Amino acid sequence: MGGGPLDLTPPVPGRGVAPGSVGPMTATATGWMSPSPKLLRMRVIELVVAVVVVGAAVGASVSPAGAVAAAGASVGAAVLCSVVAGRFLLNRFRAWRYLERDEDLIVARGVMFRRTSVVPYGRMQFVDVTAGPIERVFGLATVKLHTAAAATDARIPGLEQHEAARLRDRLSSLGEAKAQGL
Amino acid sequence: MTPEEGAPADRVAAPTVDGTVWHKLHPLTPVVRAGPVVLVLVVAVASSARSGRSDDSVWLYELGLIVVTLGLGIVRWLVTRWRLEGTTLRVETGLLRRDSRQLPVARIQAVDVLRPFLARVLGLAELRIRLAGSNSAGGKLAYLSEPVALDLRARLLAGQHGLDMATPEPAELPVAVVPTGRLAGSVVLSSATLVPVLLVAAAAVTQSVSRAAAVAIGGTLAAYLVVLLRVVWRRVSEQYGFTVSHAPDGIRIRRGLLGTVSETIPFRRVQAVRKQQPLLWRPFGWCRLEVEIAGGAAGGGQGTRAGTVTKALLPVGTDDAVRYLVQGVLGPDTPPLSAPPPRARWKAPLSYHFLAAGLDSSLAMAVTGRVRKVTCWIPLDKVQSVRLMQGPVQRLLRVSTVHVDAAGRRVRAEFRDRDAGEAERLFGEIAVRSRSARRNIPPPVAAHSGPDSAPGTTPAVVPVSPAGVAPPPGWYLDPAGRHQLRHWDGARWGEYVADEGRVDRDRLGPDGSGCP
Numbered sequence: 001m002g003g004g005p006l007d008l009t010p011p012v013p014g015r016g017v018a019p020g021s022v023g024p025m026t027a028t029a030t031g032w033m034s035p036s037p038k039l040l041r042m043r044v045i046e047l048v049v050a051v052v053v054v055g056a057a058v059g060a061s062v063s064p065a066g067a068v069a070a071a072g073a074s075v076g077a078a079v080l081c082s083v084v085a086g087r088f089l090l091n092r093f094r095a096w097r098y099l100e101r102d103e104d105l106i107v108a109r110g111v112m113f114r115r116t117s118v119v120p121y122g123r124m125q126f127v128d129v130t131a132g133p134i135e136r137v138f139g140l141a142t143v144k145l146h147t148a149a150a151a152t153d154a155r156i157p158g159l160e161q162h163e164a165a166r167l168r169d170r171l172s173s174l175g176e177a178k179a180q181g182l
Numbered sequence: 183m184t185p186e187e188g189a190p191a192d193r194v195a196a197p198t199v200d201g202t203v204w205h206k207l208h209p210l211t212p213v214v215r216a217g218p219v220v221l222v223l224v225v226a227v228a229s230s231a232r233s234g235r236s237d238d239s240v241w242l243y244e245l246g247l248i249v250v251t252l253g254l255g256i257v258r259w260l261v262t263r264w265r266l267e268g269t270t271l272r273v274e275t276g277l278l279r280r281d282s283r284q285l286p287v288a289r290i291q292a293v294d295v296l297r298p299f300l301a302r303v304l305g306l307a308e309l310r311i312r313l314a315g316s317n318s319a320g321g322k323l324a325y326l327s328e329p330v331a332l333d334l335r336a337r338l339l340a341g342q343h344g345l346d347m348a349t350p351e352p353a354e355l356p357v358a359v360v361p362t363g364r365l366a367g368s369v370v371l372s373s374a375t376l377v378p379v380l381l382v383a384a385a386a387v388t389q390s391v392s393r394a395a396a397v398a399i400g401g402t403l404a405a406y407l408v409v410l411l412r413v414v415w416r417r418v419s420e421q422y423g424f425t426v427s428h429a430p431d432g433i434r435i436r437r438g439l440l441g442t443v444s445e446t447i448p449f450r451r452v453q454a455v456r457k458q459q460p461l462l463w464r465p466f467g468w469c470r471l472e473v474e475i476a477g478g479a480a481g482g483g484q485g486t487r488a489g490t491v492t493k494a495l496l497p498v499g500t501d502d503a504v505r506y507l508v509q510g511v512l513g514p515d516t517p518p519l520s521a522p523p524p525r526a527r528w529k530a531p532l533s534y535h536f537l538a539a540g541l542d543s544s545l546a547m548a549v550t551g552r553v554r555k556v557t558c559w560i561p562l563d564k565v566q567s568v569r570l571m572q573g574p575v576q577r578l579l580r581v582s583t584v585h586v587d588a589a590g591r592r593v594r595a596e597f598r599d600r601d602a603g604e605a606e607r608l609f610g611e612i613a614v615r616s617r618s619a620r621r622n623i624p625p626p627v628a629a630h631s632g633p634d635s636a637p638g639t640t641p642a643v644v645p646v647s648p649a650g651v652a653p654p655p656g657w658y659l660d661p662a663g664r665h666q667l668r669h670w671d672g673a674r675w676g677e678y679v680a681d682e683g684r685v686d687r688d689r690l691g692p693d694g695s696g697c698p
Contacts, residue, residue: 113574114577115569122620148590149589151587151592152567152569153569
């Protein structure tokens with residue numbers, strides 16, 4: 001089992017396969033995959049809604065004073081906040097990616113706090129697919145892997161629902177085929 | 183009243199467990215179950231009689247309660263039965279809602295024999311079987327007569343190892359005994375008991391102005407001391423006479439003052455081993471060794487929510503004993519440790535002095551802690567997931583952390599603050615090595631059976647577990663047939679042999695043929 005080093009450099013931002021990022025030990029690896037771009041859109045809309053709600057609340061509390069300047073300042077602050085947060089969301093979205101290998105699944109995420117998890121298929125106890133109300137509107141779902149270790153945090157958000165179903169089926173069939181006792 | 187388990191005389195008298203018929207629990211079971219209730223009621227009756235209220239209705243009422251308790255116990259006894267069917271243990275119970283449970287012997291994680299005080303007096307024992315999975319997985323048989331319980335345990339463990347179930351329970355080598363004085367001292371010196379005392383004492387010093395305050399503080403201290411005594415008593419009586427032994431089927435633990443517990447942990451079921459060295463114990467050179475095994479206890483136990491149980495392998499012991507035990511459980515070699523780069527001191531100033539980690543082909547080992555030094559070993563074939571993490575400060579310092587997770591809630595070896603490049607290499611390496619560790623354990627069959635067995639010796643009986651992988655180190659039937667058992671060190675047959683529980687040395691030929 002001469003496993004070469006696993007190259008963990010981030011793939012080309014955005015979608016798809018980055019051939020250079022696959023280590024030599026993965027014979028039939030399909031390459032890094034990313035969540036659907038809809039996830040970014042969803043997050044941005046969530047952000048905009050949040051900023052509008054908070055901004056309206058702040059504006060309402062300020063407006064009795066009638067100061068136009070204050071209203072302008074709060075609008076400016078809101079725009080600034082959303083730009084910064086949007087930048088953050090974009091980076092965060094780009095950092096989420098996963099790689100299906102022969103024996104295990106790798107999930108990488110995080111910008112400030114980078115995390116990369118390897119979960120062998122044989123260790124999976126069960127696979128969760130969840131879709132909250134907002135995710136359902138966008139046709140997205142979250143896949144989460146559970147092992148006997150509580151600390152395992154292999155979660156992939158924002159997958160297209162058909163991709164989530166495919167991943168779930170693949171993972172559970174692989175998990176069954178390679179299952180190992182504790 | 184407690185004959186030594188495994189003593190030859192005991193085994194001769196033991197009735198064998200017949201696989202074809204249903205067995206019942208011991209007839210005295212209802213008495214033992216009702217024991218505590220009856221005791222309370224008898225005391226209540228006695229005290230009411232002494233106080234002069236010899237009211238007949240009270241007597242009748244309490245007598246009725248005793249009869250009902252006993253009656254329910256008898257019904258329960260009547261409807262409970264068990265049977266060993268090939269490789270499953272089947273337990274049926276319940277009068278109205280019938281509950282039939284199959285326990286596959288191959289999947290047993292641990293077997294415990296418990297003897298609460300009353301059961302012990304009557305020569306009974308409870309058998310508790312742990313399987314992996316939820317809290318309710320597993321089963322218990324309460325109560326069996328002691329010889330039956332021990333015989334059944336031996337059979338279950340033999341079956342669990344893939345041996346013939348009739349294999350006699352093999353010899354065990356006592357490894358460590360915890361002296362009572364050290365046990366009590368270790369409990370008193372634990373931070374949980376000592377910190378409040380110090381706090382109250384400090385309060386007493388600073389607040390010793392008014393008399394009322396002094397009285398209040400004194401009262402608190404007294405109340406606390408009572409609680410403390412109870413805690414000490416409970417821990418000491420639970421772990422009194424703690425004895426660890428090596429046996430072919432795993433590690434045996436025996437402990438208890440009034441009620442005794444005897445646990446067996448098969449080697450291959452160990453998910454992780456952890457050594458703890460609290461600050462207050464360090465002057466005495468004491469440490470605590472724990473193992474993590476999968477499988478919630480049937481009927482309680484601590485830390486069972488995530489499906490694992492933490493068991494003290496040695497509640498308090500010296501470094502030497504701990505090292506010996508670790509080698510017994512995990513094999514003779516532990517990985518060489520190395521410290522993270524000195525620049526990691528900026529990120530972990532309080533724990534840098536302890537931080538170290540190492541990896542070899544079968545083990546991941548990591549040392550962490552600020553005040554309490556914690557060493558954790560995880561066999562690579564038990565790894566559940568591997569995580570590589572890097573925070574902003576770590577990125578500035580070019581270090582990262584690798585977590586090696588084993589089954590359980592917070593069971594992991596943390597390779598903290600390693601050089602970023604090294605961490606990335608480790609991350610890939612652990613994933614690969616744990617994969618090969620899960621599969622490529624060479625079966626002993628290839629090495630020790632075959633045409634070169636000398637004529638005249640019995641064919642080599644090589645232990646083969648159901649998965650076809652090499653069994654853990656331990657005692658097995660002697661392949662040369664000259665002795666009852668021979669020690670298997672995990673890769674080859676050793677020179678230690680055992681007859682009737684007595685250990686001796688007899689070298690086996692290099693080809694396994696039995697020629698010295």
